[in-house]
Amino acid sequence: MSAIIQVNGLTKYFKEAKAVDDLSFTVNEGDVYGFLGQNGAGKSTTIRMLLTLIQPTSGDINMFGMDLRTHRHKILQQVGAIIERPDLYRYLSAYENISIFARMSGLKIPKKRLMEQLELVDLANRADSKVKTFSQGMKQRLGIAIALIHDPRLIILDEPTNGLDPQGIADMRNLILDLSRNHKKTVMVSSHLLSEIEIIANRMLIIDRGKKIIEGNVQELFNPAKMIVELQTLNPAKTLETIMSTKWKSFVRSHEHDKIIFEMNKVDIPELNNELVENGVQVLQIQQRYSLEEYFLSLTKAQQYVATFEN
Amino acid sequence: MWQLLKIELFKIFRKPRTFISFGAIAAIILIIQLGLKFDGKSYVELMMGDISDSFEIPYAMVLNGYFVAFVILNAILIHVPLLVALVAGDSIAGEANMGTLRLVMTKPVSRTGLMLVKYFASVIYTVLLLLWMALLALLLSIFFFGTNDTIIPRNDVIEQIQKADTLWRYIAAFAFASVALSTVAALAFLLSVFAENSIGPIVATMSIVIVLTILSELKIPMYDNTVKPYLFTSHMLGWKGFFYSRIGPDHMVIPGSIENLPAILRSLGILLGYIVMFVTTAILVFRKKDILS
Numbered sequence: 001m002s003a004i005i006q007v008n009g010l011t012k013y014f015k016e017a018k019a020v021d022d023l024s025f026t027v028n029e030g031d032v033y034g035f036l037g038q039n040g041a042g043k044s045t046t047i048r049m050l051l052t053l054i055q056p057t058s059g060d061i062n063m064f065g066m067d068l069r070t071h072r073h074k075i076l077q078q079v080g081a082i083i084e085r086p087d088l089y090r091y092l093s094a095y096e097n098i099s100i101f102a103r104m105s106g107l108k109i110p111k112k113r114l115m116e117q118l119e120l121v122d123l124a125n126r127a128d129s130k131v132k133t134f135s136q137g138m139k140q141r142l143g144i145a146i147a148l149i150h151d152p153r154l155i156i157l158d159e160p161t162n163g164l165d166p167q168g169i170a171d172m173r174n175l176i177l178d179l180s181r182n183h184k185k186t187v188m189v190s191s192h193l194l195s196e197i198e199i200i201a202n203r204m205l206i207i208d209r210g211k212k213i214i215e216g217n218v219q220e221l222f223n224p225a226k227m228i229v230e231l232q233t234l235n236p237a238k239t240l241e242t243i244m245s246t247k248w249k250s251f252v253r254s255h256e257h258d259k260i261i262f263e264m265n266k267v268d269i270p271e272l273n274n275e276l277v278e279n280g281v282q283v284l285q286i287q288q289r290y291s292l293e294e295y296f297l298s299l300t301k302a303q304q305y306v307a308t309f310e311n
Numbered sequence: 312m313w314q315l316l317k318i319e320l321f322k323i324f325r326k327p328r329t330f331i332s333f334g335a336i337a338a339i340i341l342i343i344q345l346g347l348k349f350d351g352k353s354y355v356e357l358m359m360g361d362i363s364d365s366f367e368i369p370y371a372m373v374l375n376g377y378f379v380a381f382v383i384l385n386a387i388l389i390h391v392p393l394l395v396a397l398v399a400g401d402s403i404a405g406e407a408n409m410g411t412l413r414l415v416m417t418k419p420v421s422r423t424g425l426m427l428v429k430y431f432a433s434v435i436y437t438v439l440l441l442l443w444m445a446l447l448a449l450l451l452s453i454f455f456f457g458t459n460d461t462i463i464p465r466n467d468v469i470e471q472i473q474k475a476d477t478l479w480r481y482i483a484a485f486a487f488a489s490v491a492l493s494t495v496a497a498l499a500f501l502l503s504v505f506a507e508n509s510i511g512p513i514v515a516t517m518s519i520v521i522v523l524t525i526l527s528e529l530k531i532p533m534y535d536n537t538v539k540p541y542l543f544t545s546h547m548l549g550w551k552g553f554f555y556s557r558i559g560p561d562h563m564v565i566p567g568s569i570e571n572l573p574a575i576l577r578s579l580g581i582l583l584g585y586i587v588m589f590v591t592t593a594i595l596v597f598r599k600k601d602i603l604s
Contacts, residue, residue, distance in 0.1 A: 014601075048413075048601075048602070048603075051416070051417045052416065052417075053413055053416050053417070053601070053602040053603075054601040054602065054603070055599070055601060072419075073419045073421065074419075076417065076418060076419040077419045079417070081414075081417045083413050083414070083417070085410060086414075087409055087410025087411055087413075087414065088411065088414070089322065089325075089409070089411055090409065091325060091326055091327070092322075092325055096321075096325070100318050100321070100322070101414070101418065103314055103318060104315070104318065104415065104418040104419075104420055105418055105419060106314075106419055143414075146414070
C-alpha cells in the first residue's frame with residue numbers, strides 16, 4: 001500500500017508559540033485516516049500546511065510521492081478539501097460556485113457533470129439559489145460537491161461535521177464511508193470527537209498541543225483487551241508513591257484527586273491489586289471502564305501527567 | 312491565467328456593490344449636466360471671474376459639450392479613487408473575510424498568478440468605470456449641449472481649443488486618468504493583503520490619498536523639490552496637461568500641441584513606477600502569507 005501523505009518532523013511556530021511540534025505521520029492509499037485532537041491541538045494548522053495555506057517552519061511534506069514545496073500544483077490537482085466551515089461566495093448561486101471552483105481546478109467540466117455533482121449532494125433543485133439562502137448543512141454539502149468535482153484521489157476534511165444537525169452528521173459519515181468503499185478515495189478527516197473517528201476511520205493519529213500522542217490502526221488502538229482502569233484508595237498519596245516506584249508506573253495514564261487511571265490488560269488487574277495490598281495500600285475499588293472519550297483524555301492528559309511528575 | 316481572469320471579473324460584476332460606483336458616477340454627472348443646462352450662464356460667469364471683465368465671453372459658445380465634460384472631469388475625477396478603492400481594497404481582504412480565500416488557495420492556482428489576475432481585474436474595473444464616466448460626461452454632454460471650441464480658463468488667461476482639436480485630448484486624458492487610478496487601485500490592493508476585512512484597506516487607501524493630496528497641494532516652498540515630486544498624488548492630475556497647449560505668435564493655440572509633454576510623460580513614468588512597486592510588494596507579501604482566515 002503506497003503512502004499518499006508522508007509528513008516528517010513538521011513544526012510550525014506562530015511568533016513564539018509552537019502550534020505543531022515535530023509531527024510525523026503517514027496516510028496510506030485507501031485509508032480513512034482520523035486526525036484527532038482537542039480544540040487548539042494543532043489539527044487545523046497541520047491540515048493548512050498540507051494544503052499550502054500555511055508555510056511550515058520546518059519539516060517535510062510529501063504527497064503522492066512528491067515534495068509539496070516543489071510540486072504544489074500537481075499535488076493540489078489531486079486533492080479536494082474542506083477546511084472548517086465551507087465558506088463560499090454567498091452572492092452567487094450553488095451552480096455558479098461549483099462552476100467557478102471546477103474551473104479553478106483547471107478542468108473544463110460540462111454543465112451536465114456539474115449538475116450531477118449537485119444531484120449527488122441533493123442540491124440539484126437549488127442549483128440556481130444564492131448560497132446566502134442556504135442552511136449550514138446545505139453549505140456543507142455544496143462544499144463537499146466542490147471538493148469532489150475534479151475527482152481527487154485524496155480528500156481532506158477538517159471538522160466536517162461541525163455545525164451539522166444529527167441527520168447532517170449521519171449523512172456526512174455515510175458519504176465518507178461511500179467515498180472510501182465505493183470510490184476508492186483516500187480520506188483524511190479531522191475531528192475532536194473520538195466517537196466519529198471510531199466509526200469511520202481505519203487508522204488514526206491523536207495529537208495534543210501540536211505533538212503526536214499516538215498513531216495506528218483504530219482497531220488496535222481501541223483493543224478491548226487494553227482497558228481503562230480506575231483505581232480508588234483510602235490513601236492516594238501513598239498509593240501514588242508506591243505505584244511510581246514499581247513497574248505499574250508505565251501503565252498510569254493520569255491522576256486526579258483520589259483516582260489513578262491506568263491503561264492495562266484486564267488480566268493484570270489482580271496482580272496490581274495484590275501488589276498494592278502487600279504495600280499497605282487500602283484499595284477501595286478497581287473499576288474497569290471503556291469510554292472512548294476517557295481513552296482520548298487519558299492519552300492526552302498522560303503526557304501532561306508524566307511531564308509534571310518527572311519535573 | 313485567462314480563465315482565472317474571467318472568474319475574477321465574473322465575481323466582481325456579480326457583486327451588487329460593484330455597481331454602486333457606476334450609479335454614483337451617473338447620478339453626479341446628470342446632476343452637474345442638469346445644473347449647467349438650467350443655470351449654465353451663471354456658472355460660466357463665475358468660472359471666468361476677472362477674465363470676463365477684459366473679454367466679452369460668448370456664453371452660448373463656451374457652454375458646449377466639451378466644456379461641460381471638462382467641468383465634470385475637474386469636479387469628480389479627484390473623488391473617483393474612493394470608488395476604485397471599494398473594489399481593489401476588497402480583492403484579497405474581502406475574500407479573506409468571506410473565508411473563500413482559503414478554499415481558492417487549496418486549488419492548483421499559483422499565488423503570484425492569483426495576485427496578478429486580481430490586480431488586472433481591478434484595473435479592468437477601473438478602466439470600465441472611466442469609460443462609463445467618459446461615455447456620460449462626454450457623449451451625454453455633447454448630446455445635451457452640442458459641440459464647439461473648448462474654452463479652458465487658466466489663471467488670468469483663457470485657452471480656446473478648436474473643436475476639431477479636442478476629442479483626442481479627452482481620449483489621452485482618460486488614458487492618463489486610467490493609469491493614475493490604477494495607481495490608487497495598486498495601493499488599495501497592497502493594503503488588502505494585510506487585512507482580513509475590506510473596510511480597513513478602503514479607509515486606509517483613502518486616508519493615504521487624502522494626506523498625500525494635501526501634501527501635494529501645500530504651498531510650502533521647502534516641500535516643492537524635496538517631497539512633492541515623489542508623491543504619486545502630485546502626478547495624478549497630470550491628465551489636465553493634455554488641455555494645456557502651446558500658444559503661437561498669433562496668441563492662438565497651436566492645434567495638436569501640448570504645452571509640456573515631458574512633464575506628462577514624467578508623471579506617467581512615476582505613476583507606473585508606483586504601480587510596479589505596490590503590486591510587486593503585494594505579491595511578495597502574499598507569497599509568504601499564512602492564510603489563517
